[in-house]
Amino acid sequence: xPLKSVxxxxxxxxxxxxxxxLQGHGLKPHVFERGRGAGAAIEGWGHIRLFSPWRxxxxxxxxxxxxxxxxxxxxNPDYIxxxxxxxxxxxxxxxxxxxxxxxxxxxxxxxxxxxxxxDKTFNTDRDQKPFEIITRAGGAERRTQVDAVIDASGTFSSxxxxxxxxxxxxxxxxxxxxxxxGVPNYHERNLSAQRILIVGGGHTAMQALVxxxxxxxxxxxxxxxxxxxxxxxxxxxxxxxxxxxALHAKTKEALTRxxxxxxxxxxxxxAETTGTRVRVTTLDGRARDYDQVIVATGYRPDHSFTRExxxxxxxxxxxxxxxxxxxxxxxxFCDAVPPHGELELRHPEPNFYTVGMKxxxxxxSFLMLAGYEQVRSVVAxxxxxxxxxxxxxxxxxxxxxxxxxxxxxxLKTAFA
Numbered sequence: 001x002p003l004k005s006v007x008x009x010x011x012x013x014x015x016x017x018x019x020x021x022l023q024g025h026g027l028k029p030h031v032f033e034r035g036r037g038a039g040a041a042i043e044g045w046g047h048i049r050l051f052s053p054w055r056x057x058x059x060x061x062x063x064x065x066x067x068x069x070x071x072x073x074x075x076n077p078d079y080i081x082x083x084x085x086x087x088x089x090x091x092x093x094x095x096x097x098x099x100x101x102x103x104x105x106x107x108x109x110x111x112x113x114x115x116x117x118x119d120k121t122f123n124t125d126r127d128q129k130p131f132e133i134i135t136r137a138g139g140a141e142r143r144t145q146v147d148a149v150i151d152a153s154g155t156f157s158s159x160x161x162x163x164x165x166x167x168x169x170x171x172x173x174x175x176x177x178x179x180x181x182g183v184p185n186y187h188e189r190n191l192s193a194q195r196i197l198i199v200g201g202g203h204t205a206m207q208a209l210v211x212x213x214x215x216x217x218x219x220x221x222x223x224x225x226x227x228x229x230x231x232x233x234x235x236x237x238x239x240x241x242x243x244x245x246a247l248h249a250k251t252k253e254a255l256t257r258x259x260x261x262x263x264x265x266x267x268x269x270x271a272e273t274t275g276t277r278v279r280v281t282t283l284d285g286r287a288r289d290y291d292q293v294i295v296a297t298g299y300r301p302d303h304s305f306t307r308e309x310x311x312x313x314x315x316x317x318x319x320x321x322x323x324x325x326x327x328x329x330x331x332x333f334c335d336a337v338p339p340h341g342e343l344e345l346r347h348p349e350p351n352f353y354t355v356g357m358k359x360x361x362x363x364x365s366f367l368m369l370a371g372y373e374q375v376r377s378v379v380a381x382x383x384x385x386x387x388x389x390x391x392x393x394x395x396x397x398x399x400x401x402x403x404x405x406x407x408x409x410x411l412k413t414a415f416a
Contacts, residue, residue, distance in 0.1 A: 003147040003351070003382055004028060007133050009110050011038045013086070014356035014371035015152035016094050017059040019103055021375055024061060025383035030144060032135055034109040034157075038095035039087035041156035046084035047185045048207055049414040051243040052368070053080050054090075059372040062094055069097055080243060080410060108137040113149060113352075114308040126310070127350035148351035148382050150375065151306070155299035155357050156182075162199055162268050162280070162295045164225050169271045172295075178278040179271065179293045183208045191292065195219045197280065199268070200296035201226055202364060203244070206251045208294050213254035220259055221288070223266040240394055242403030246410060249400065301358045310348040319361030320345055320354050330365045337370050341377025341389030353378045367392065 004027065008018045011033035019029040033040060050057065055077035066072040072093050075081065081089065095104055115122070115129040130145040159181035161168040172179055183204055191212070198208050201224035209222050226232075233248045254260055270281040274289055281287040301318050303311065312321040319327060322344040330337045345353045355378060356371040369392050381387035404411060 005030060005146045006148040006150060006379075006382065007032065007113075007131065007144065007146040008150045008152060010041075010152040010154055010356070011035075011091075011095065011104055011106070012041060012152065012154055012356070013039070013057070013059070013091065013368055014375055015150075016091060016100070017062055017372050018150050018152060018355065018375040018379060019100060020059070020061050020065055020094075021379040022382075023099060023103075025379055025385065027379070027383060029103045030133070030146060031104045032108045032110050032133065033104065033106050035106065037092065037106055038104070039083075039091035040106075041154055042083045042087050042091070044156060045183055045204075046082060046087060048183060049082045049243070049410070050080055050086070051241040051247075053078050057081070057086060057368055058090060061376075062090075065097055065099070066090075066093055069093075078406070080407065080414075105135070105137070108135050110134070110153070110305050111136050111141075112305050112308065116145060120308045120310050131352070149353070150378060151352070151354045151358060152356040152371070152375070153302070153358055155301050158300050158302045159295065160297040160300055160362075162271060162293070162297070164267045169268065171273065172271050175271070175273055175278055178273065178291075179295060181295045183211075183294065183296060186212055191215065191218060193217045194291035195289070196221070197288075197290045197293045198222045198296060199266075199294065200224070200298070201229065201232065202296065202298060203247060204298070205294075205296035206247050208296055209260070210247065210250045210254050213257050213260050216259055218259055221261050221263050221290075222255075223263040223268075225265065225267060227265045229262060229264065240397050242398045242400050243407075243410060243414070245400040246404065246414070250411070298362065298364060299357075300362050301354075306352075309352055311352070311354075312347050314361060317361035317363050319359055319363065320347060322346070323359055323361070327360055327363045327365060330363075337365060337367055337392060339373075339389040339391045340370075341374060342381040342387040343389075345374060345378060351382065369393065 006022050006027050006029055008015050008029050008031045011031050019031050022029040054075040075089055112134040114132050116132045131149050133144045135142050162172050163169050196218055198205050212218055233252055267283040268280050269283050272279050277289040277291055278293055279287055279289045314321050314324045326340045326344055355374045357366045360366040377387045377389050
């Protein structure tokens with residue numbers, strides 16, 4: 001049965017790229033975005049600067065559309081944008097294109113997806129039944145029928161918890177203003193003379209630490225589950241993302257400050273309010289009160305709205321099952337992701353695909369270029385064209401010194 005319409009869940013970089021490719025193949029996209037506009041999730045960390053420059057964050061087909069519009073100013077390809085700049089200078093202009101704008105539905109949450117008239121237990125002729133997308137917007141429910149679905153909803157709306165057992169602590173999600181998941185914009189907050197706990201051993205936690213540690217009035221504890229942190233703070237040699245080395249170097253510098261304490265091998269079992277502060281307790285019984293807790297422990301996919309579909313999900317990473325070997329081969333490095341496409345992203349459910357950040361499940365090794373190649377391959381397959389995946393164009397390795405010489409603004413603006 002020839003396909004005509006495709007639902008795209010999420011209007012981030014990968015979702016919008018999917019819509020552009022669908023139109024390029026003569027298919028009709030219906031893009032559902034729960035946020036107020038394109039890149040709404042990115043605005044949640046918009047003050048943070050990326051690791052890669054513009055030329056690695058703009059999808060070629062999207063760029064061609066923007067250039068043809070005659071009103072888009074092409075960014076400096078070597079400049080490394082912040083999340084907000086990515087939204088303002090790329091995603092919003094893309095969403096405003098006359099060809100794309102009618103396909104976008106903002107402030108619209110997908111609450112469920114099923115097949116028309118059948119649930120997941122029916123195994124015959126599933127590909128002959130259209131998908132039914134149930135959405136909620138402004139308190140009203142709507143149902144839309146499409147021939148295929150591309151889930152590019154990401155993971156930002158599902159942060160990992162403070163504890164290391166995978167479950168949210170009692171009260172963790174209800175302590176308004178005291179426990180923050182992700183990296184809040186500390187430039188907009190009055191944080192004078194406060195004790196702050198930062199939890200997490202990845203780059204998001206490092207961003208928070210470096211951004212706050214230069215404020216001498218703050219007392220900062222950085223808690224990680226590892227027994228030591230040196231293995232992830234490597235700044236020697238070269239890197240395909242030297243901005244990543246810059247963050248590691250600034251993190252090491254932050255750990256030398258008198259107002260910063262590193263807490264290794266730390267696991268939390270309780271969090272409760274004590275007036276205007278939050279008290280967290282560790283597995284070994286230690287308790288300490290904080291004015292702010294920043295939980296930067298990563299994210300996980302939300303599969304709740306696809307419950308009535310026949311999906312094959314890896315039991316550990318919660319990614320598409322066929323993506324597990326791809327993720328394992330990358331070994332946690334986003335620049336080492338091998339070629340992959342439609343074949344690895346498919347599910348037993350015909351014409352349903354998980355792409356983008358969500359396709360990596362709980363793994364942190366996603367690269368935007370990988371998402372762009374994913375949707376190019378998936379859409380080509382849906383349109384009956386060649387969908388063979390292409391290798392990602394990775395940059396040459398570069399020393400930190402050479403990178404900073406070319407980008408003197410980076411240290412001044414990325415961690416201020």
